[in-house]
Amino acid sequence: MEHHRYTERDSAMDVDNHREEDQEKSEEEDPFLKFVDYARSELLSLEDDPTGDGSGAGGYGWSWIVSRILKTCVAYSSGVTPAILLSELSQAWSEQRRVGAPKKRLEVINQLKKDHRRTKLPNTVTIDSICEKNFLSLNSVLETIIIDAFVLPGTNIFMLTLGDYWSSNIIDLYLHRRYYDLAGMQNGVLKRGREIFLTGCYLRTATEGSGHPRLLPTEYLVIILDESQDDDAMLLAAQFCSDSFSSISLDEVNKGASYSLCARIESIESAEIQGSFGNLQRKQITLVDGDGVTLKFFLWGEQTLLANLFRVGCMLALDKPYVTSSEECGIETSEKFCLEYGSATQLYLVPYIQHEEQVCITLTPNRHQGSRPMSSYSPSQGLRFSQVSLPRDSQGAIDFSNYPFRSFVVDLRNKMTRICLYGVVTDIIKEDNIQETVFYLRITDTSGEIWAKLHFARFWSLGRVSLGHTVFISGLTCTMSKKQKRLEVSWFENSIGTSFINISCLPALINSSCLHKLSQLADISNQASYAQVCRVWLDPIEYYDVNTRFAHSLCGHFVNMIPDGTVKCNFCHIISDAEVVRTFHLKITLADKSAKVLAWCTGQTAMDLLQISPEEFNDLPEEEQLMYPSSLENERFMVALVNCKRDGLVTDELLLDDSTSWEITRASKCE
Numbered sequence: 001m002e003h004h005r006y007t008e009r010d011s012a013m014d015v016d017n018h019r020e021e022d023q024e025k026s027e028e029e030d031p032f033l034k035f036v037d038y039a040r041s042e043l044l045s046l047e048d049d050p051t052g053d054g055s056g057a058g059g060y061g062w063s064w065i066v067s068r069i070l071k072t073c074v075a076y077s078s079g080v081t082p083a084i085l086l087s088e089l090s091q092a093w094s095e096q097r098r099v100g101a102p103k104k105r106l107e108v109i110n111q112l113k114k115d116h117r118r119t120k121l122p123n124t125v126t127i128d129s130i131c132e133k134n135f136l137s138l139n140s141v142l143e144t145i146i147i148d149a150f151v152l153p154g155t156n157i158f159m160l161t162l163g164d165y166w167s168s169n170i171i172d173l174y175l176h177r178r179y180y181d182l183a184g185m186q187n188g189v190l191k192r193g194r195e196i197f198l199t200g201c202y203l204r205t206a207t208e209g210s211g212h213p214r215l216l217p218t219e220y221l222v223i224i225l226d227e228s229q230d231d232d233a234m235l236l237a238a239q240f241c242s243d244s245f246s247s248i249s250l251d252e253v254n255k256g257a258s259y260s261l262c263a264r265i266e267s268i269e270s271a272e273i274q275g276s277f278g279n280l281q282r283k284q285i286t287l288v289d290g291d292g293v294t295l296k297f298f299l300w301g302e303q304t305l306l307a308n309l310f311r312v313g314c315m316l317a318l319d320k321p322y323v324t325s326s327e328e329c330g331i332e333t334s335e336k337f338c339l340e341y342g343s344a345t346q347l348y349l350v351p352y353i354q355h356e357e358q359v360c361i362t363l364t365p366n367r368h369q370g371s372r373p374m375s376s377y378s379p380s381q382g383l384r385f386s387q388v389s390l391p392r393d394s395q396g397a398i399d400f401s402n403y404p405f406r407s408f409v410v411d412l413r414n415k416m417t418r419i420c421l422y423g424v425v426t427d428i429i430k431e432d433n434i435q436e437t438v439f440y441l442r443i444t445d446t447s448g449e450i451w452a453k454l455h456f457a458r459f460w461s462l463g464r465v466s467l468g469h470t471v472f473i474s475g476l477t478c479t480m481s482k483k484q485k486r487l488e489v490s491w492f493e494n495s496i497g498t499s500f501i502n503i504s505c506l507p508a509l510i511n512s513s514c515l516h517k518l519s520q521l522a523d524i525s526n527q528a529s530y531a532q533v534c535r536v537w538l539d540p541i542e543y544y545d546v547n548t549r550f551a552h553s554l555c556g557h558f559v560n561m562i563p564d565g566t567v568k569c570n571f572c573h574i575i576s577d578a579e580v581v582r583t584f585h586l587k588i589t590l591a592d593k594s595a596k597v598l599a600w601c602t603g604q605t606a607m608d609l610l611q612i613s614p615e616e617f618n619d620l621p622e623e624e625q626l627m628y629p630s631s632l633e634n635e636r637f638m639v640a641l642v643n644c645k646r647d648g649l650v651t652d653e654l655l656l657d658d659s660t661s662w663e664i665t666r667a668s669k670c671e
Contacts, residue, residue: 030530031517032470032503033422035082040065042086043093061404063420066472068092070501079511108193109145109163116165118351119391121197122496123308128167134213136203141308142215146194149183158183160190162215173198176217179346189235195224197309197349200302222309222347225317236262236350240317245293250337253323258344262317263287263295268307270494272457283307287316287339297321297339298329306341313352313394320344352394393417401474401497410447412478412487418497419476419489421445421452424529425469430573443471445529452476453490460572461493462500464556464603468644468663469504470530504531504665510638511668522594524641524662531640531665534592538609538637540629542589543598546606548614551583556603558585582614587660588629590639599641601664608667609637636670 040062072088073080123141130136144162147170152159158175160183175183175190183190190196200220205213225232240262248259266286273280283299285307297318299306310316322342329338341347391399400407401418412419423445431438437456442449452473465471473491475498481488491498509515509531516533524532550559550567557571559580569575584606590597607613610632617625645661 029517029528032515032530035085035514036062036066036069038082039069039086039089043089061402062406063474064402065089066420066422067474067499070472070499070503070506073506073508073512073515074501077507077511079508080514081512082514085514108147109165112145112193112195113165121308121311123199126166127162127164127169127171130171130203131169131213134203134205136201136215138200138202139305139308140199140201142198142201144196144198146190146192146196149188149191160196162196171213171215173201173215174217176219176221178219178343179221182223182346189223195226197222197224199308200305220303220306220309222306222349225348225350227350236317236348239319240348244291245287245289245295246291248323248337250323250325258320259323260317260319261287261289261321261339262315263289265310265312265314265316266294267312268310270304270307285310285316295335295337295339296326296331297341298331299341303341306347309349311352315350315352317348317350319346319348397477408447409443409445409450412450412489414478414480414487416478418474419478420472420474421450421476422472423449423470425465425467425471427467428465428571430571441465443473450487450489453488455490455492457493460555463502463554464505465502466644466663468642469502469665470642472499472501472503474499504640504642507666507668509533510640510666516640520594521590521592521597524597526643526661528643531642533638533640534590535636535638535670536590536592537635538629538632539589539591539596540633542591542596543587544589544629545587546610546617546625546629547585548582548618549585550580551603553579553581556583558583558602582618584610584614584617586610590664597641597662598660599639599662599664600660601667605664605667608669609639609664611635611669638668638670639664640666 043065068089069085072085076084121141121143123139124143125136125140127142127144142162142164144164146160147163148161150159150161151157158180160173160175161170162173163170179190182188198215198218198221200218202216202218203213204216225236227233227236240260243259243261245261245263248261249257264287266288267284269284269286271282271284273282280301281304283304283306285297285299287295287297289295297316318339320342321339322345323337324340325337326335329340331338388404390403393399395415397415397417399418400416401420407419407421409421409423421443423443425441426444426449427440427442429440431440431453437459439454439456439460441452441454443452475491475495477490477492479488479490480486491500503509510533516531519532519534521534521536524534551557552559552569552572552575554575555569555571557569559567559569559575562568567575567580583603585600585602586606586609587598587600588609590599601609610617610628612628617628620628641662642665643661644663
C-alpha cells in the first residue's frame with residue numbers, strides 16, 4: 001500500500017513537471033518575448049558592456065524595453081516592423097543614456113557632477129532632447145544648473161542660462177517676475193552653480209531672428225538647497241527654522257502675518273474635485289515638520305504640475321505659503337487650516353538622496369531569466385553571479401523599475417516596488433467594496449501564479465481582459481500583510497510608472513510579423529501562453545451562431561437587466577444605463593487547409609469578422625440575418641487565438657460551453 005501511494009504521488013509530480021516544462025517551452029517559443037530578447041541584444045551592442053550581461057546598461061533593462069515596444073505598438077496600430085521598433089528604441093535609449101561630449105561640458109556642471117547622487121525624477125527631459133525635437137510638453141521636468149544669470153541689455157528682463165548633467169547643450173530661460181527678488185541681489189540665491197527644478201514650461205522655438213530655442217517664464221520653479229553647503233545651511237536656519245506648524249495662527253494671518261516653514265514630504269496624493277465649472281485637479285501633499293506635526297499642502301488646477309518636482313522623503317521649505325482654514329478650503333481634515341501655493345509663495349527643496357541596495361542577479365540565464373533551459377549549459381559554464389544597484393527609499397522599499405532582467409512571480413519579495421510582470425490572466429474577481437473600485441487579478445507565468453490587487457481611481461478602465469489573455473503590468477508593489485504574514489501584490493491606477501497592456505488584444509499584434517509566428521490551425525497548442533496567429537476563412541456551414549446583446553462599454557462584458565430597472569454587468573456588477581452599448585456575441589468555425597476550429601468572439605473583433613455594426617445587423621430582417629454569413633465565405637482573415645479555458649475554468653458562463661475553448665481576440669481582413 002505504501003508503495004502504491006508513493007507511485008501515485010510520484011505520478012502526480014511527473015504530471016506537474018510535464019505541465020511546467022510545457023509552460024516553459026511555450027514561453028521560449030513566444031514570438032513577442034523572442035523579439036524583446038533580440039532588441040535588448042541590439043541595444044546592448046551599442047554599449048561598452050564587454051560582459052554582455054547588461055550590468056553596464058545603466059539599468060535600462062527588460063521592462064524598459066518591453067514598455068517602449070508596447071508604447072510604439074499602441075501608436076502604430078496598423079503594424080510595426082523591426083526597423084520601426086529598433087529606431088524608436090535606439091532613439092529613446094540615446095536620450096536616456098546621453099552624457100554629452102566631455103569637451104563641451106561646462107566647468108560648473110563638472111564640479112557639481114562629482115557629488116550628484118540623485119536619480120532622475122519621472123518626466124525629466126534633457127536639454128539635448130529639447131533642442132533635437134524642438135518640442136517640450138507642459139508636464140515635462142527639467143533638472144537644471146544655472147550657468148549664468150544676466151539682464152537682457154536695455155531691459156529689466158532677467159535671464160538664466162541653464163545646463164543639466166546629461167546634455168552638451170544649454171538653454172536660456174526668461175525668469176518669472178515672482179523670482180526677481182532672488183536674482184537681483186548681488187548675493188541672490190539664483191546665481192551661477194545653483195540647481196533648480198522646472199516644470200510647466202512653454203518653449204519659444206528657434207526662428208530666423210533667434211538661432212536657438214528659449215524657455216518662456218514659468219511660475220513652477222523650485223530652488224534646490226544642499227545642507228552640506230554652508231550658505232544653504234545658513235539660509236535654512238535663518239529663514240525657515242523660527243516658524244513651525246504649531247506657531248501658525250489664523251488670527252495673525254488675517255492681520256497680514258506670513259510664515260516660512262520647513263517640513264518633510266510624507267505623501268503625495270491625487271484627486272479630482274467636482275466644481276461649479278467642471279472637474280478640478282488637486283494634489284494633496286502631506287507634510288510633517290520637525291515637531292512631528294502634520295499639515296496638508298494643496299495644489300489646484302495647473303498648480304498640480306509642481307508635484308512633478310517633489311518626491312516623498314524630500315524636505316520642502318515654503319516661504320510665504322497661503323494659509324487658509326480647512327472649512328474655507330472645503331477640505332475634510334482633522335487640521336484646522338491648510339497651506340496652498342499663493343501668489344507670493346516661493347519653494348525650496350532639499351532632495352532626498354536615495355540609498356542603494358545591492359541585489360544579486362544571475363549572469364548566466366537560469367530557467368526563468370532567458371530563453372535557454374538550464375540543461376543547455378555545460379557544467380563548466382556554471383552560474384555566475386553579480387550585483388546591480390537599485391534605489392531604496394526611506395522605508396526600505398527597493399525600486400525595480402530599472403532591474404536589468406525580467407521579473408517572475410517566484411522572484412517577488414516584501415518591499416519591492418515598481419515591479420513589472422508578463423504573464424497570462426487565469427482569474428479575475430471583483431471585490432465587494434462600495435468605497436473603492438478594486439479587482440483581484442491572478443497572473444500566471446512559468447514560475448508560478450500571484451493574485452494582484454488592482455485599485456482603480458473610479459472604475460475599471462482597462463478595456464476587455466479575460467482568461468487566457470497575455471498582459472504586461474508595471475508599477476506593482478509587494479508588501480507583507482500584518483495579519484496573515486502573506487505576500488500581497490497591489491497596483492494603483494494613478495501611481496507613477498503604472499501601466500497595463502493587454503498584448504493579446506493589441507491591434508498591432510496580428511499586423512506585425514516580427515511579433516507573431518504564423519501558424520496553421522492544426523498546429524495551435526492548448527499549452528501556449530501567448531496569442532497564436534493564423535490565416536483563416538470562415539466556415540459558417542460547419543457551425544455559426546450570432547446574436548446581439550448589450551455590454552458594458554468600459555469592460556466589454558455582457559449586462560443583464562434587473563427587475564428593478566437597473567443594469568447589472570456580469571463583470572463589474574451594477575452600472576448605469578449610459579454605459580451600455582450593443583455588441584455581438586459570435587461563435588463560428590474557422591478553417592484553413594489543415595484543420596477546422598470552433599471559436600468565439602465579441603465586441604470589435606466580431607465586428608471586424610462580420611464587417612457590419614451590431615446596430616446595422618440588428619435592423620436587418622431575420623431572413624437576411626440568417627443568410628448574412630454566406631456573403632463572407634470567400635473572405636480571408638488574420639486572427640489571434642487564445643486558449644480561454646484553463647484548469648477547467650472558463651471566462652464567462654454566458655459566453656462559453658464545453659465545446660468552445662478558443663477566443664478570437666483580434667481579427668483583420670486580408671487584402
